[in-house]
Amino acid sequence: MSGTVRRRVALSLPLVAAPALVRAQGATIRLGVLTDMAGPYAGNTGPGSLTGARLAAEDxxxxxPTLHVEILSADAQNRVDVGSQAARSWFDTQGVDAVLDLPMSALALNVIDIVKEKNKVALFTGPASSDLTGRACSPNHVHWVYDSWSLAHALGTATVQVGGDTWFFLTADYAFGHSLERDTSAFVTAAGGRIVGTARHPFPGTTDFSSFLLQAQASRAKVLGLANAGSDAVNSIKQAAEFGLTRRGMRIAAMLTQINDVHALGLEAAQGLLVTESFYWDMNDGTRAFTERFVRERNGQRPGMIHAGAYSATMHYLKAVASLGAAQAKADGAAVIRRMKEMPTDDPLFGQGTVRADGRKIHSMHLFQVKTPAESRGAWDYFQLLQSVPPEQSFRPMAEGGCALVRP
Structure with a gap:
């Protein structure tokens, strides 16, 4: 690793545990990874997102060599108040220039106001709500990796086309779940399907989904749509199998089930699931090379799309900082975002792309089916590619989002 490694702990904010990458000389850019270190989203974000950002800073x-990059991290504990306090403290007392990840959409929507007030930068790689580049777009943030529209577009349409035309939603009761349910419902109905019911579970803290699954079973829907994620989705799928929903013919559409969730489930339980991803570790030479480095840092864990997004977003942000000059970048976060939109994106994980005027990062999305145990070559060989959606079709058309930054 280039540079030296040290740890910084901010005494004024005990939840911060900050591995840092620094150089011996030159200007310093500070990036804070605000994530879920131990909760339901930790496997898909958390320490892996921190590793992705650190590898980008290293590269x-x-x-x-004249620019320092220092990475801090904090556990937002999946609470808007805790995460918002962390972001504000970083900006006010620790000289942080940008925040990254933020896996809760409700937290991301709150932090938008903070980065606008402070004229800092938010790089959203973890949250899903498409509102982040719609009604809530701002000149101080970008949205990387995926969103609820892109997840719903491929999966909702494809499931109806193969006969899954009646849906019951099990939804996390906060901004992310509502957005994912809304966007998927639109594609299901547009494809000729019907929504026959919805049950919303509290977040975080729900572990027993039995009452919600009984409602789904009673609805006689052909598809159980999971508008939740992380351990909530894993537990929902496991308990659906225990209740015999899949044996009775109900298909599960897990809109935000990622590779770490499949690993936790095991192929016996996860086989046949359709998932939409923007990154898979075994897609090409570039993704495999990154995975080799990631695995060494994460004790064998393969990266998911949010971990890859932490690398990609950090790298493009730092390129924009270098283009502007560190002094101007630290003084004007909105100027960094403008430069990020002006510069084409290009990295080995997502390939070539752009950041649109509404802040949406554009790249291909991929529809995968989870392999059966017999099809898998071993641990982490879980996805079979069914379809790649080109960048211009993968995300909501900019004119339809309602972003105030987009001129008619």
Whole structure:
């Protein structure tokens, strides 16, 4: 690793545990990874997102030896108040220039106001709500990796086309779940399907989904749509199998089930699931090379799309900082975002792309089916590619989002 490694703990904010990457000389850019370190989203974000950001900083500093990059991290505990306090404290007392990840949509929507007030930068790689580049778009943030529209577009349409034309939603009762249910419902109905019921479970803290699954069973829907994620989705799928929903013919559409969730479930339980992802570790030479480095840092864990997004977003942000100059970048977060939109994106994980005027990062999305145990070559060989959706079709058309930054 280039540079030296040290740890910083901010005494004024005990939840911060900050592995840092620094150089011996030059300007310093500070990036805070605000994530879920131990809760339901930790496997898909958390320490893996921190690793993705650190690897990007390492690669960037090799090519730009006069610029320090220091990475901090904090556990938002899946609470809007805790995460917002962390972001504000970083900006006010620790000289942080940008925040990254933020797996809760409700937290991301709150932090938008903070980065606008402070003229800082938010790089949203963890949250899902498509509102982040719609009604809530701002000049101080971008949305990377995926969103509820992109997840719903491929999965909702494809499931109806193969006969899954009646849906019951099990939804996490906060901004992310509501957005994912809304966007998926629109595609289901547009494809000729019907929504026959919805049950919303509290977040976080729900572990027993039995009452909700009984409602789904009673609805006689052909598809159980999971508008939740992380351990909530894993537990929902496991308990649905225990209740015999899949044996009775109900298909599960898990809109935000990622590779770490499949690993936790095991192929016996997860086989046949359709998932939409923007990244898979075994897609090509570039994704496999990144995975080799990630695995060494994460004790064998493969990266998911949010971990890859932490690398990609951090790298593009730092390229924009270098283009502007560190002093101007630290003084004007909105200027960094403008530069990120002006520069084409290009990295080995997502390929070439762009950041649109509404802040939406554009790249291909991929529809995968989870392999059967017999089809898998071993641990982490879980996905079979069914379809790749080109970048221009993968995300909501900019004119339809209602972003005030987009001129008619």
């Amino acid at each position: 960037f500093m090799k090519a730009n």
